[in-house]
Amino acid sequence: MPPIDDHLAIFDPVTDPDQAERYLTDWPRDAKGRARAILRPRTVEEVAQIVRLCAAAAIPVVPQGGHTGLVAGGVPSADGTEVVVSLERLNHIREIDPANFSMTVEAGCILANLHDVASEHERLFPLALGAQGSCQIGGNVATNAGGLNVLRYGMTRNLVLGIEAVLPDGQIWNGLRKLHKNNTGYDLKQLLIGSEGTLGIVTAVSLRLFPKPTQVETAFLAVENPAAAVALYGLARRDLSDLLSAFELIGHVGVELAQEATPDLRHPLETRSSHYVLMEASASGLVDLSALMQRFLESAMEAGHVLDGTVAANSAQAGALWRIREDLVEGQARRGRHLRTDVSVPISDIAAFLAKTDAALAQAEPNAIPVAYGHVGDGNLHYNVLPPPHMAEGDKPAFLKQCEQVVYAALPEFAGSISAEHGIGRAKLGSYLKGLAPEEKALTEGVKRLFDPKGIMSPGRLFEV
Amino acid sequence: MPPIDDHLAIFDPVTDPDQAERYLTDWPRDAKGRARAILRPRTVEEVAQIVRLCAAAAIPVVPQGGHTGLVAGGVPSADGTEVVVSLERLNHIREIDPANFSMTVEAGCILANLHDVASEHERLFPLALGAQGSCQIGGNVATNAGGLNVLRYGMTRNLVLGIEAVLPDGQIWNGLRKLHKNNTGYDLKQLLIGSEGTLGIVTAVSLRLFPKPTQVETAFLAVENPAAAVALYGLARRDLSDLLSAFELIGHVGVELAQEATPDLRHPLETRSSHYVLMEASASGLVDLSALMQRFLESAMEAGHVLDGTVAANSAQAGALWRIREDLVEGQARRGRHLRTDVSVPISDIAAFLAKTDAALAQAEPNAIPVAYGHVGDGNLHYNVLPPPHMAEGDKPAFLKQCEQVVYAALPEFAGSISAEHGIGRAKLGSYLKGLAPEEKALTEGVKRLFDPKGIMSPGRLFEV
Numbered sequence: 049m050p051p052i053d054d055h056l057a058i059f060d061p062v063t064d065p066d067q068a069e070r071y072l073t074d075w076p077r078d079a080k081g082r083a084r085a086i087l088r089p090r091t092v093e094e095v096a097q098i099v100r101l102c103a104a105a106a107i108p109v110v111p112q113g114g115h116t117g118l119v120a121g122g123v124p125s126a127d128g129t130e131v132v133v134s135l136e137r138l139n140h141i142r143e144i145d146p147a148n149f150s151m152t153v154e155a156g157c158i159l160a161n162l163h164d165v166a167s168e169h170e171r172l173f174p175l176a177l178g179a180q181g182s183c184q185i186g187g188n189v190a191t192n193a194g195g196l197n198v199l200r201y202g203m204t205r206n207l208v209l210g211i212e213a214v215l216p217d218g219q220i221w222n223g224l225r226k227l228h229k230n231n232t233g234y235d236l237k238q239l240l241i242g243s244e245g246t247l248g249i250v251t252a253v254s255l256r257l258f259p260k261p262t263q264v265e266t267a268f269l270a271v272e273n274p275a276a277a278v279a280l281y282g283l284a285r286r287d288l289s290d291l292l293s294a295f296e297l298i299g300h301v302g303v304e305l306a307q308e309a310t311p312d313l314r315h316p317l318e319t320r321s322s323h324y325v326l327m328e329a330s331a332s333g334l335v336d337l338s339a340l341m342q343r344f345l346e347s348a349m350e351a352g353h354v355l356d357g358t359v360a361a362n363s364a365q366a367g368a369l370w371r372i373r374e375d376l377v378e379g380q381a382r383r384g385r386h387l388r389t390d391v392s393v394p395i396s397d398i399a400a401f402l403a404k405t406d407a408a409l410a411q412a413e414p415n416a417i418p419v420a421y422g423h424v425g426d427g428n429l430h431y432n433v434l435p436p437p438h439m440a441e442g443d444k445p446a447f448l449k450q451c452e453q454v455v456y457a458a459l460p461e462f463a464g465s466i467s468a469e470h471g472i473g474r475a476k477l478g479s480y481l482k483g484l485a486p487e488e489k490a491l492t493e494g495v496k497r498l499f500d501p502k503g504i505m506s507p508g509r510l511f512e513v
Numbered sequence: 514m515p516p517i518d519d520h521l522a523i524f525d526p527v528t529d530p531d532q533a534e535r536y537l538t539d540w541p542r543d544a545k546g547r548a549r550a551i552l553r554p555r556t557v558e559e560v561a562q563i564v565r566l567c568a569a570a571a572i573p574v575v576p577q578g579g580h581t582g583l584v585a586g587g588v589p590s591a592d593g594t595e596v597v598v599s600l601e602r603l604n605h606i607r608e609i610d611p612a613n614f615s616m617t618v619e620a621g622c623i624l625a626n627l628h629d630v631a632s633e634h635e636r637l638f639p640l641a642l643g644a645q646g647s648c649q650i651g652g653n654v655a656t657n658a659g660g661l662n663v664l665r666y667g668m669t670r671n672l673v674l675g676i677e678a679v680l681p682d683g684q685i686w687n688g689l690r691k692l693h694k695n696n697t698g699y700d701l702k703q704l705l706i707g708s709e710g711t712l713g714i715v716t717a718v719s720l721r722l723f724p725k726p727t728q729v730e731t732a733f734l735a736v737e738n739p740a741a742a743v744a745l746y747g748l749a750r751r752d753l754s755d756l757l758s759a760f761e762l763i764g765h766v767g768v769e770l771a772q773e774a775t776p777d778l779r780h781p782l783e784t785r786s787s788h789y790v791l792m793e794a795s796a797s798g799l800v801d802l803s804a805l806m807q808r809f810l811e812s813a814m815e816a817g818h819v820l821d822g823t824v825a826a827n828s829a830q831a832g833a834l835w836r837i838r839e840d841l842v843e844g845q846a847r848r849g850r851h852l853r854t855d856v857s858v859p860i861s862d863i864a865a866f867l868a869k870t871d872a873a874l875a876q877a878e879p880n881a882i883p884v885a886y887g888h889v890g891d892g893n894l895h896y897n898v899l900p901p902p903h904m905a906e907g908d909k910p911a912f913l914k915q916c917e918q919v920v921y922a923a924l925p926e927f928a929g930s931i932s933a934e935h936g937i938g939r940a941k942l943g944s945y946l947k948g949l950a951p952e953e954k955a956l957t958e959g960v961k962r963l964f965d966p967k968g969i970m971s972p973g974r975l976f977e978v
Contacts, residue, residue, distance in 0.1 A: 147747055147861035148892070170751070192696050203694065206671060221952045229668065229857045229891040229933035231657050231707060232945055233975055234957050238703035242696055259751040282612055286635070286724040287798035291754060333752035334808050335800060343799050392694045396612035426694040427613070468694035480697055487686045492699050494963040498956065510698055 052105045053085065056131065059098055062086040070115060071132050072124060075179070076388075078475070079120040082128035090137045092212060092220055092251040099249065100218030102131055108507050109133055109216075111249040113187025114158065116179035118388065119473025121244050121509045122187070130507075135186045138251055144169055150209055150226045152254045155186025162255070171257040174201035174293075178374060186250045192242030194469030196294045199425025201258065203469070204241065210254035211237040216247070216500035226254040239495060244471050245506035247499040261293075261330035265341040266366035269348075269357035270321040275399040277325050280353045281424045284327060287344040291337065294328040296373055297398075297429075298421045305379030305419065306372045313371055319356035325424070326373055328366075373421075380419060380432060385441070387433040387448040389455050392468035395427045405431060405458045412454045413447065415439075428468035431455050452479075473509050481512070517570045518550065521596065524563055527551040535580060536597050537589060540644070541853075543940070544585040547593035555602045557677060557685055557716040564714065564969075565683030567596055573972050574598055576714040578652025579623065581644035583853065584938025586709050586974045587652070595972075600651045603716055609634055614722045615674055615691045620651025620715050627720075636722040639666035639758075643839060651715045657707030659934030661759045664890025666723065668934070669706065675719035676702040681712070681965035691719040704960060709936050710971035712964040726758075726795035730806040731831035734813075734822035735786040740864035742790050745818045746889045749792060752809040756802065759793040761838055762863075762894075763886045770844025770884065771837045778836055784821035790889070791838055793831075838886075845884060845897060850906070852898040852913040854920050857933035860892045870896060870923045877919045878912070880904075893933035896920050917944075938974050946977070 062068045071086045073079065084107065089095045102109045108130045112122045124130040139156035146169040153162060159180040166173040175188060177195035187193075189211070193204045201207065210225040223237050240247055271277045277297045284292050300322050307313050317324075331337040341359060348354045360366035380386055393401045402420060409416050415436035422429035433451040435444050456466055456479055472480045484492070496503075496511060507513045527533045536551045538544065549572065554560045567574045573595045577587045589595040604621035611634040618627060624645040631638040640653060642660035652658075654676070658669045666672065675690040688702050705712055736742045742762050749757050765787055772778050782789075796802040806824060813819045825831035845851055858866045867885055874881050880901035887894035898916040900909050921931055921944055937945045949957070961968075961976060972978045 145859060145861050147743060148859040149747075149750075150859070192700075194694055194696070198694060202667075202671065203696075205700070206667065215952065219952050221956075222950065223953070225928050225930070226859050227857050227892060227928070227930055227933070228860070229659055229663060229888075229893045230930040231659070231668075231932045231934050231936050232930055233707075233937060233949065233953070234704055234712075234960050235657075235670070235707055236953060236956050236960075239699055242700055247699075259755060261754075278612060285614075285797075289726075289756060289796040289798045289800045290724060291800075331754040332750075333754045334805050335754045335756075340799050392692050394610060394613040394615070394691050395693070396610050423694075427692060428694045463690050463692070465690070465692055465695040465697055467696045468692070469696050471696050472698060484698065485687065487680065487684050488688070488698070488701060491686075491701050491963065495699050495701075495960070498959040498963060 052101060052107065055101050056085050056087060056098065059087040059089050059094060062088065071112060071134060074120060074123050075116045076118055079123045081124035081126050083124040083132045084129055086132040086134065088134045088137050092138070092214065095133060095214045095249055095251055096218050096220050098133055099214050099216065103217050103502060103504055106502055106504060107131055108504050110506050111135060111190070111245045113184035114179065114182040116183040117187065117191065117473060118470045119475040121471060121473030121506065125508060133249060135184060141165055142252065145226065146171055148226060149257045150254055151257060152224065152226060152252065153185055154252045155184060155250050157185045159183050159185060159188060166257055167260055170260045172260045173255060173257055175204055175207060178377060185253060189241055189250050189253050190243060190245055191471045194426065194428065196423070198423060199295060200290065200293045205238070207256045208237065208241055208253055209256055211240055211250055212252040213240055213248040213250050216502065216505045221248070224252055224254055244473060244509050246496060246510050247505060259332040262332050263337040264328060264330045264366065265337050266328045266360040266369050267341065267345060267357055268316045268369045269325045269327065270317050270319045270355040271323050271325055271353065272321065272355060273323055273399065274402050276353055277323060277424055278395060278398050280325060280348060281395065283348060283353065284344065287347065288329050288340060291329045291331050292327065293330045295424045296326040296421065297424050298324045298326060298373060298376065299419065301417065301419050302376040302421045303372055306375035309375040309379035309382060310371065313375060316358050316369060317356050321355055326369060376421065380434065383434050385444045385448065386435065387451050389431045389452065390467050390470040391431055391455065391459060391464055392426065392428045393462040393464040395424065397462040398424065398427060398429065401458060401462050401464065405455055408458060409451065409454050413451055416451050426468060477512065517566060517572065520566050521550050521552060521563065524552040524554050524559060527553065536577060536599060539585060539588050540581045541583055544588045546589035546591050548589045548597045549594055551597040551599065553599045553602050557603070557679065560598060560679045560714055560716055561683050561685050563598055564679050564681065568682055568967060568969055571967055571969060572596055573969050575971050576600060576710045578649035579644065579647040581648040582652065582656065582938060583935045584940040586936060586938030586971065590973060598714060600649060606630055607717060610691065611636055613691060615719055616722060617689065617691060617717060617719045618650055619717045620649060622650050624648050624650055624653060631722050632725055635725045637725045638720060638722055640669055640672060643842060650718060654706055654715050654718050655708060655710055656936045659891065659893065661888070663888060664760060665755065665758045670703065672721045673702065673706055673718055674721055676705055676715055677717040678705055678713040678715050681967065681970045686713070689717055689719055709938060709974050711961060711975050712970060724797040727797050728802040729793060729795045729831065730802050731793045731825040731834050732806065732810060732822055733781045733834045734790045734792065735782050735784045735820040736788050736790055736818065737786065737820060738788055738864065739867050741818055742788060742889055743860060743863050745790060745813060746860070748813060748818065749809065752812065753794050753805060756794045756796050757792065758795045760889045761791040761886065762889050763789045763791060763838060763841065764884065766882065766884050767841040767886045768837055771840035774840040774844040774847055775836065778840060781823050781834060782821050786820055791834060841886065845899065848899050850909045850913065851900065852916050854896045854917065855932050855935040856896055856920065856924060856929055857891065857893045858924070858927040858929035860889065862927040863889065863892060863894065866923060866927050866929065870920055873923060874916065874919050878916055881916050891933060942977065
């Protein structure tokens, strides 16, 4: 054993193969890697020591959060050269400051726990994703996570006041201020946010909080088509005075997939349509949100934007409506290997993009089963594709790759993006690099060289090795 | 005349000395410069040609917006070596897309005009500052402008979806997307935002819009002290469900200064206190904002957070309340040379920071007259200082510099910032560099070298020459 591994061995490496398993793959289990070592430091100083040792020996490092990434960014490479640095033990709340509407937390804190801590102080931390029970805030920041409430509260980027990170040379960068406004020089933390582990390791963050909502109204609505959903979105923002917190478009196939996963899941409406909207508004204080939602829905139905709808009478009913959105993901997974995409277009182009992509896919792959759903307010669509039933497993990868090309080919007309929220990692590297303008590529590579001249941080993610 | 100047002469330079005057100074008139040429390109391609010519000849370039900056960033240097590039003729609205809640506009558009255009489409562009009648959006983006509505809508950074810019080598960078979500690689536009002209010239931007408010409630309240104002702010955010759009703290000296500037400006309250709050809430759609504000104020008075208050019954009355905030700036100006600061601390530390700074100033300079006001929701205070009456003009600069040091010396204890929104430019360069941590300095200088290896963009701003 060379000396470097002896040094690393003091950071409590995971050596038991069963225990190691979960550090070598992410939730989608598309990729599996091997690791030179799996380390679990307990402090930022320990993270810095590890990175300094690795930098000195030019050993690649990959930071890990909750293993819920969808682009194989946190999975170590197959050649076993990378040192995995799990942040799971840096999981302390350093401070909560309700009067400043902020809290400062370590990277390994699980998102759902942050919701609870904020709530105890009558505050909301609004980042909300399917993976919130296991994803970690450091990973959320490193990937600029999106989720369900972006239309109101923004991406993770918009929720970060300050960052502490270990830079690729092992220096600790203390950018951990909790100021709501600070206009002094380049805002370097913006580079770390969404850098997917390629510029350093986020060890702690200061986050913005909001008043805790005390009223929530959830509705499930049948609409005629995506264009009607987009029109309804504009009205909802106006009529509900931006108290809208989620606005999800779900196709009828999505509802069927949810019911496949959960057979006792009742269709909430009598009316059947090709498209549905799951929307939520939330408020604190003295607003009468229930009356507001009722009046909005009445006027939307009168105007013909809504064919049918139901409003949850209590949180149990709201939970049942949300299960449609959550269980359709599980329903897709049960169908086996499928294409997940994460594209975005301007909100005003959602209907045209869907129509165009549906037509192109029907022509290129008539047996493909599209499952499109997503966040209308962000122009972010998960245009997923299931292979036809009975397709041989061995044929699926090429088939799904072909479908992905069809979906991506529709984007340039709308100046759309191949990744609204999941990021690039290794899974989308080829498509990302193909679409990168030369001037952006040069600056991006320059930023990487500036932060990480030895190229030890998460090689192969965002950049070719 | 060397050939380079011949080349530049095709971009319609300003040569008349009277006309040139306004390109050589900013609104505060603290600094005056000279220019090698003052150019007014009409297109992004012309901007690119100018920058290419200057880059080839290593001639420094300083971009200019509406001349409303407060840190001498847009004023050319005194040695007359810099080429001024005014963006005022790039002033077209390229597109407004209400369904996407976005618009794409050129850098020279005046902020107030953007308000009007958005409003015609039932939308709001929420950036609001005193200078909005003459500042230009390109300058707002380059300086990450703040203003009155940051607590609800964020800084300019939060309002930018995409940027088109001319880089320091004359390349046009087309980052002009209008996507609400795009997670593909490093978010390079974040470097341009707030870079104060040191990394390139912003030529156009895509901006986020919001539903146009149709109800506005404005109140002027007497509070016992800054701590009461901070407590009231937390309650207001909760009770008004984040429909709060402005929350300004004003000391009694501020009211007196406003009345000095506008003698017929009536004090809106019977009660006299040391501190007042000017607050505004706004809403669109079906919310009953007037009832909401009434109920909030009743409960705030019952709880003892408000000593006395008045709510504007119409927009004329609201305007009169806002004049106090606006005219106090004019009142300060009439007192002659004075110290303007623009500090920020955590909201929870506002009262402690004010108490500490008041005490330190009273001890160091007993004759100084502090005028503190600011944006409570951002922790952003304009802790300004007037010299004592009858002080000789020649003594004021040293006196005010000394007062500035006292104010800044109170910041580290609260991890505060010397610039919440005005930026660094040349005026705050010394204080900024003194506070810059070594790891931030190295990365900041690296970013500058990456974008501008020849150092031609706005030299002497953010960096020493």
